[in-house]
Amino acid sequence: MATIFTKIINGEIPCYKVAEDEKNFAFLDINPLAKGHVLVVPKTEEDYIFNLSEEDYLSLQAFARKVAKALKAAVPCQRVGVAVLGMEVPHAHIHLVPLQSEADLDFRKTKLSLSPDEMQQIANSIAEKL
Numbered sequence: 502m503a504t505i506f507t508k509i510i511n512g513e514i515p516c517y518k519v520a521e522d523e524k525n526f527a528f529l530d531i532n533p534l535a536k537g538h539v540l541v542v543p544k545t546e547e548d549y550i551f552n553l554s555e556e557d558y559l560s561l562q563a564f565a566r567k568v569a570k571a572l573k574a575a576v577p578c579q580r581v582g583v584a585v586l587g588m589e590v591p592h593a594h595i596h597l598v599p600l601q602s603e604a605d606l607d608f609r610k611t612k613l614s615l616s617p618d619e620m621q622q623i624a625n626s627i628a629e630k631l
């Protein structure tokens with residue numbers, strides 16, 4: 502059965518899309534730790550990021566770097582933080598989180614609740630910087 506992220510990539514489930522290339526896809530995390538929290542996902546369905554082929558892993562990292570630069574340009578922050586957890590969704594993904602401080606990368610904290618309009622605006626503003 503397809504993962505929820507494959508369904509997002511295939512357009513079967515809506516998302517706030519940020520970017521896409523041949524091998525990868527980026528969209529906003531629906532429960533953001535901070536404004537502009539992005540997930541970067543390989544189109545290949547693989548649970549554990551370090552089980553991706555070297556080609557797919559390097560492609561994902563290069564794509565994440567491009568998205569992170571656009572994110573930094575679109576959302577005021579000190580740095581873009583990077584995290585890989587995969588405790589919830591069994592489809593490899595990289596979290597990119599705009600940081601003002603270390604605490605912004607604490608996955609135990611209460612997530613933000615942003616309006617659909619605001620989420621769409623954030624996704625668009627990142628996409629414009631790519």
Ligand code: AMP
Nearest residue numbers: 505516529530531532586587588589590
């Ligand atoms: P983890 O697998 O532990 O890295 O966490 C999965 C992440 O995916 C969480 O931060 C969720 O908020 C996010 N997530 C789950 N479902 C969706 C969805 N349909 N759209 C956007 N983000 C999602």
